[in-house]
Amino acid sequence: MTARTPADGSPHGVASVDGVAGRSSGREIPEATVARLPIYLRALTSLGERGIGTCSSEDLAAATGVNSAKLRKDLSYLGSYGTRGVGYDVDYLRYQIAREIGVTHDWPVVIVGIGNLGHALANYSGFRSRGFRVVALLDAAPERHREAVAGLEVRPFDDLEEIVAAETVAIGVIATPAVAAQDVTDRMVASGISSILNFAPTVLSVPDGVDVRKVDLSIELQILAYHEQRKAVPDIDDNPEQEVIA
Amino acid sequence: MTARTPADGSPHGVASVDGVAGRSSGREIPEATVARLPIYLRALTSLGERGIGTCSSEDLAAATGVNSAKLRKDLSYLGSYGTRGVGYDVDYLRYQIAREIGVTHDWPVVIVGIGNLGHALANYSGFRSRGFRVVALLDAAPERHREAVAGLEVRPFDDLEEIVAAETVAIGVIATPAVAAQDVTDRMVASGISSILNFAPTVLSVPDGVDVRKVDLSIELQILAYHEQRKAVPDIDDNPEQEVIA
DNA sequence: CTCGTTTTGTTCTTCTGTTCACAAACTCCT
DNA sequence: AGGAGTTTGTGAACAGAAGAACAAAACGAG
Ligand SMILES: NC(=O)c1ccc[n+]([C@@H]2O[C@H](COP(=O)([O-])OP(=O)(O)OC[C@H]3O[C@@H](n4cnc5c(N)ncnc54)[C@H](O)[C@@H]3O)[C@@H](O)[C@H]2O)c1
Ligand SMILES: NC(=O)c1ccc[n+]([C@@H]2O[C@H](COP(=O)([O-])OP(=O)(O)OC[C@H]3O[C@@H](n4cnc5c(N)ncnc54)[C@H](O)[C@@H]3O)[C@@H](O)[C@H]2O)c1
Numbered sequence A, B: 001m002t003a004r005t006p007a008d009g010s011p012h013g014v015a016s017v018d019g020v021a022g023r024s025s026g027r028e029i030p031e032a033t034v035a036r037l038p039i040y041l042r043a044l045t046s047l048g049e050r051g052i053g054t055c056s057s058e059d060l061a062a063a064t065g066v067n068s069a070k071l072r073k074d075l076s077y078l079g080s081y082g083t084r085g086v087g088y089d090v091d092y093l094r095y096q097i098a099r100e101i102g103v104t105h106d107w108p109v110v111i112v113g114i115g116n117l118g119h120a121l122a123n124y125s126g127f128r129s130r131g132f133r134v135v136a137l138l139d140a141a142p143e144r145h146r147e148a149v150a151g152l153e154v155r156p157f158d159d160l161e162e163i164v165a166a167e168t169v170a171i172g173v174i175a176t177p178a179v180a181a182q183d184v185t186d187r188m189v190a191s192g193i194s195s196i197l198n199f200a201p202t203v204l205s206v207p208d209g210v211d212v213r214k215v216d217l218s219i220e221l222q223i224l225a226y227h228e229q230r231k232a233v234p235d236i237d238d239n240p241e242q243e244v245i246a
Numbered sequence C: 001c002t003c004g005t006t007t008t009g010t011t012c013t014t015c016t017g018t019t020c021a022c023a024a025a026c027t028c029c030t
Numbered sequence D: 001a002g003g004a005g006t007t008t009g010t011g012a013a014c015a016g017a018a019g020a021a022c023a024a025a026a027c028g029a030g
Helices: A031-049 A057-064 A068-076 A090-101 A116-122 A125-129 A142-146 A157-167 A178-191 A217-232 B031-049 B057-064 B068-076 B090-101 B116-122 B125-129 B142-146 B157-167 B178-191 B217-232
Strands: A087-089 A107-112 A132-139 A152-156 A171-174 A195-198 A211-214 B087-089 B107-112 B132-139 B152-156 B171-174 B195-198 B211-214
Touching: A031 A057, A031 A068, A031 A090, A031 B217, A057 A068, A057 A087, A087 A090, A090 B217, A107 A116, A107 A157, A107 B217, A116 A132, A116 B116, A125 A132, A125 B217, A132 A157, A132 B217, A142 A152, A152 A157, A157 A178, A171 A178, A171 B217, A178 A195, A195 B217, A211 B217, A217 B031, A217 B090, A217 B107, A217 B125, A217 B132, A217 B171, A217 B195, A217 B211, B031 B057, B031 B068, B031 B090, B057 B068, B057 B087, B087 B090, B107 B116, B107 B157, B116 B132, B125 B132, B132 B157, B142 B152, B152 B157, B157 B178, B171 B178, B178 B195
Parallel strands: A107 A132, A107 A171, A132 A152, A171 A195, A195 A211, B107 B132, B107 B171, B132 B152, B171 B195, B195 B211
Antiparallel strands: none
16 A cells, blocks of 8 residues: 655654653654754854854844744754854854754765756755765666766666666655656655655655655646736736736 | 745735735735646646546646645635536646736746856746746846847847837846845836846845745755754754665 | 855744543434 | 436535744843
8 A cells, every 4th residue: 555645845744643641762853853954054054154154043034034033943943052152163064954854974875867958957056065966867768878977978767776786875866747746756666765856747756754745837837827816906807907016 | 125035935015914805806825825726727638638637636636736625725816717527627727826826928037147057047948838937037247148048148248228118028036146136126126027037146135016026056055964863863863874764 | 353244053933733531412112 | 297316506615825922042341
């Protein structure tokens, strides 16, 4: 039996109740907080590069566009890493967040589907600089295999199992057409991958214990369109010519 | 004064309380629901293409990976478009959702920053097929202007105002490096764009009334990494070699 | 050492979103 | 026509997240 990941946020099926007063490892970080930690991490890196050694929750909130109370609460899930009256040590906090997220070491990643989007991803330097190492580019089409993209050769999709085993890859990225995505997913899961980032506009079925996150451009645009329509037409139904300035 | 959009979901600053029992236009669709409507829309299109004329909330829930009660409640915000004992008419519901989102007509879109990612976006057919028409590709670098990408020429960024005015563009996509993103945003907003999809890993400041949504690959991967680390090491802190099967 | 200032960590309240459960509404069959 | 079987739409309970507010802790000035 397969468990579909919910369409929205929560990728996990973990029971969030631990009746034992959760002391052992102590941490039960809410999903919403987890989603913001990378934002703080990036802001702290930026502050650090600008030579700033200490910052208050207010500073960091301003840099990330987050409410400062929310930010402090988020950070409090990791521990007490601030100093009252002073703020947070930028480098120390950055390290603590990185450790919590698990990006103190590199994660090997495979990308499947080296078309338009796959090329862009392969060339994306932000991957590497944030703790992710692309170890292989895979594509089913033989004519792709002659190419080298971003210093890596494009390899046959059938090499997947071998590569995953050799590099203990846990994270896979899918940039194939939607029709192929479920097949690719099944092969990934069978080979041992347990986290998938999916760019294909389709719902993936995965067994329990496998996380899927999807990035869907059209959905983002449609959400914008919804709000845009609302702005333009406050009352009438289907007449988007009229521009109303509030 | 600028209002930062919250890091997470809600792009709007709308007051959600309307003490007057909200009858006039009747609709006050929750943000979480809005984010799912495009998913339903896609599933319905797919069902329609397969010749399926009617579907129950259970069917649609299975196709989209959403809880069926949640789905029914989502749809109930749009109106009563189902028939008890029968289900929903696929085409009719699809149209109603499309109308609610505002994709019964095309939205003109400009893409700024035609590098790796911009190329992929320009070539993406899913744009057009889902109600978004790319009217211009803009880039600051003169050497890009010789190119034609996906049947459109790459034009100088300074043409922005002219194009936005001529086509009444409301939606802009930013695929420039992070350092340029705020400048591009300011120009977009000044020219009349009021919805922005941002691929650059940076927080944008925009005035009230402008929506920003961001797509951030690294954040998605880091969220996956967090859960992955959790799976691998249930108790110890920093030793990701050990693989534990629950 | 004491006071005033700053800023964290946390509690409490409010809001938003999810899930359950069931009456109402519909179809089909006899 | 009536009853059995479906499936919607929604009220109510529950869960999770956000924001306001403040006590406790640190620091620096005097
Ligand atoms: N291009 C974009 O900007 C963009 C944006 C959002 C979403 N997407 C989605 O991303 C996916 C890829 O888009 P694209 O524009 O790069 O498409 P594309 O057609 O250019 O590339 C797809 C690649 O996948 C390969 N492929 C097909 N079946 C495969 C399989 N079974 N195993 C391995 N590889 C396989 C093809 O050979 C091709 O190289 C699509 O699902 C698309 O909807 C693309
Ligand atoms: N490539 C990816 O897969 C990927 C993934 C996630 C995020 N991103 C982000 O998307 C952005 C673009 O990535 P990329 O790989 O395409 O970068 P890129 O360097 O290939 O392309 C950037 C383009 O923007 C243009 N540009 C620079 N400044 C500009 C300005 N002020 N006005 C207009 N155009 C300008 C450049 O001329 C260049 O063509 C970056 O912020 C990157 O972090 C990229």
